[in-house]
Amino acid sequence: MLSSVSPARALAVNVGKGVRWLLRRLGHGGTTLPGLIALYLYRPLIGDLGQAIPNGSLLVTGTNGKTTTTRVLAEALRQVGLMPITNREGANLARGIATALLSYANVWGHYRLPNAAIGLFEVDEGAFPEALAQLQPRIVVITNLFRDQLDRYFEVDFVASLWQEALAHLPPKTVLALNADDPLVAYLGETVANPVIYYGIEEVQLGQKGLEHAADSRRCPRCSVDLMYSASFYSHLGHYACTACGWRRPDPKVLAWRVQLGGLEGSCVDLVTPYGPKTFRVPLPGLHNVYNVLAASAAAFALGVEAEPFEKAMARVGAAFGRMERFKVGQKEALLALVKNPSGVHQVLNTILSQEDGKAGLLLALNDNIPDGRDVSWIWDVDMERLKGKISWIVVGGLRAYDLALRLKYAHLLQDQSNPVVLHVAKDLHRALDLALEQTPPGGRFYIVPTYTAMWELREELVRRGHLPPFWEV
Numbered sequence: 156m157l158s159s160v161s162p163a164r165a166l167a168v169n170v171g172k173g174v175r176w177l178l179r180r181l182g183h184g185g186t187t188l189p190g191l192i193a194l195y196l197y198r199p200l201i202g203d204l205g206q207a208i209p210n211g212s213l214l215v216t217g218t219n220g221k222t223t224t225t226r227v228l229a230e231a232l233r234q235v236g237l238m239p240i241t242n243r244e245g246a247n248l249a250r251g252i253a254t255a256l257l258s259y260a261n262v263w264g265h266y267r268l269p270n271a272a273i274g275l276f277e278v279d280e281g282a283f284p285e286a287l288a289q290l291q292p293r294i295v296v297i298t299n300l301f302r303d304q305l306d307r308y309f310e311v312d313f314v315a316s317l318w319q320e321a322l323a324h325l326p327p328k329t330v331l332a333l334n335a336d337d338p339l340v341a342y343l344g345e346t347v348a349n350p351v352i353y354y355g356i357e358e359v360q361l362g363q364k365g366l367e368h369a370a371d372s373r374r375c376p377r378c379s380v381d382l383m384y385s386a387s388f389y390s391h392l393g394h395y396a397c398t399a400c401g402w403r404r405p406d407p408k409v410l411a412w413r414v415q416l417g418g419l420e421g422s423c424v425d426l427v428t429p430y431g432p433k434t435f436r437v438p439l440p441g442l443h444n445v446y447n448v449l450a451a452s453a454a455a456f457a458l459g460v461e462a463e464p465f466e467k468a469m470a471r472v473g474a475a476f477g478r479m480e481r482f483k484v485g486q487k488e489a490l491l492a493l494v495k496n497p498s499g500v501h502q503v504l505n506t507i508l509s510q511e512d513g514k515a516g517l518l519l520a521l522n523d524n525i526p527d528g529r530d531v532s533w534i535w536d537v538d539m540e541r542l543k544g545k546i547s548w549i550v551v552g553g554l555r556a557y558d559l560a561l562r563l564k565y566a567h568l569l570q571d572q573s574n575p576v577v578l579h580v581a582k583d584l585h586r587a588l589d590l591a592l593e594q595t596p597p598g599g600r601f602y603i604v605p606t607y608t609a610m611w612e613l614r615e616e617l618v619r620r621g622h623l624p625p626f627w628e629v
C-alpha cells in the first residue's frame with residue numbers, strides 16, 4: 156500500500172541508499188554516513204524499519220565485548236534457521252543501525268524483510284537509550300560498564316543512570332540478559348519489572364580476594380557504601396555484597412560453573428543453563444571471552460535456542476576467528492591469514508607448510524600499532540626454523556620488518572647450503588606486496604601472514620587492485 160508510507164520516509168530511504176551506492180563506488184564501506192543522512196531526513200526511521208522485522212530485535216550494549224557477543228549470537232541464531240540483520244563492527248551508533256536497515260527498504264520506502272529476519276544490533280553505551288526507545292527490542296543484553304570513554308560519557312554512574320531511565324520505558328515482555336558479576340549492570344535488574352536472566356562466573360578460584368585498585372566501581376549502587384568482594388575476577392567484576400543494605404550479587408541462571416583457561420587457545424567451560432549442564436570449548440582466549448559467551452548464551456536461552464545449536468555456533472565462531480582468505484592474482488594463487496600471536500603463527504604455518512615442498516613464497520607483515528600489540532618480542536617465540544625446505548623466498552614488511560628480518564637471520568634459513576631462502580625487506584606494505592608478486596611465477600603460490608593493522612592495509616590495497624572484494628561484500 157503505497158499510500159501508507161510517508162513521503163519523508165521514502166525520501167530518507169532513497170537518499171540514504173543513494174549515498175551508500177556512491178560511497179561504495181568511491182571505494183568506502185559506507186557503514187554509517189548513509190544512515191546518518193537518512194536519520195536526519197526522517198528521525199523515526201529506525202523505529203519504523205526495526206519494528207517491522209518479523210522476529211523482532213535484540214540489542215547488545217556495554218563497554219566491552221559487544222562485537223564478540225553479537226558474533227556468537229548471530230551464529231547461534233543462524234543455527235536455528237533465523238536470519239540476523241546486524242550492523243557492521245564499529246558502526247554501533249544509531250546511524251550504523253539505520254544503514255544496516257536501509258538494505259531492506261525499497262525505493263517506495265516499503266520493507267522487504269524475509270520471514271526469518273531478526274534484528275541483532277550492537278549499540279554504543281551512549282546510543283543505547285535512543286536505540287532502545289525506537290527499536291523496542293525483545294531482548295536486551297548488557298555486558299559490562301567500564302570507565303573507558305570518560306571524555307564522551309562522564310562517569311560510569313552517570314551512564315548507569317541513563318540506562319536505568321531508558322529501561323524504565325521498555326515493553327513489559329522485553330527480557331534483560333545482565334551480567335551478575337558487574338554490580339552496576341546487575342543493579343539495573345532491580346529497577347525494572349521485566350524478566351531478567353542473569354549470567355556470571357562461579358569459578359571463584361579464578362578470582363582474587365578483594366578488589367583491584369583500578370576497579371571502576373566499588374560502591375553499592377543502592378546505598379553507595381563500599382561493596383565487599385569475596386572474589387574479583389578483573390576490574391570490578393566478581394562476587395560482591397553490600398554489608399550496609401544487604402544487596403548482593405544476584406544468583407545467575409546462566410553460569411560458568413567451571414572454567415579452565417587454556418591460554419591463547421581459548422578455554423574449556425562447564426556451562427549451566429536452565430536446559431542443563433554442557434561442557435564446551437570457547438575458542439577465544441581469556442576470561443573476558445567467557446563472559447561474552449555467557450552473555451550470548453543468556454540471550455540465546457531467552458530466545459529458546461537450546462544448548463546444542465549454541466555449541467555448534469561456538470565452533471563456527473572459532474573457525475571464523477582464524478579465517479584464511481584465498482584469492483587469485485592473475486594466474487598466481489594467494490592465501491591471506493591474519494595472525495595475532497605465536498600460537499596463531501604456528502597454526503598458520505602448520506596448515507600451509509603441510510602442503511609445500513619449497514617452491515612457494517611467504518609475505519610476513521609485522522606492525523606494532525596498538526591493535527597489533529606494541530611489544531613484538533613474541534616473534535622470537537615463533538619457530539621460524541620449521542620453514543626450512545618448505546619456502547623458496549620470504550618478503551618481510553610492515554613497521555617492524557627489520558625485527559622480522561633479524562629473527563629470520565637467526566633461524567639459519569638464509570644460509571642453508573642445500574636450499575637457501577631468499578629474503579627481501581620492504582617496510583612499505585605496498586612495495587612488499589609488489590615484491591611478493593614479482594617473486595611468484597604464473598601458476599605459483601604465496602602466503603600473506605600479517606598482524607592486525609598490517610592485514611587491513613594489505614587488504615585495502617588488494618581491494619584497490621581488484622584482487623579481493625571489499626569487506627562489506629565478504
Ligand SMILES: [Zn+2]
Nearest residue numbers: 375378397400
Ligand atoms: Zn548497599
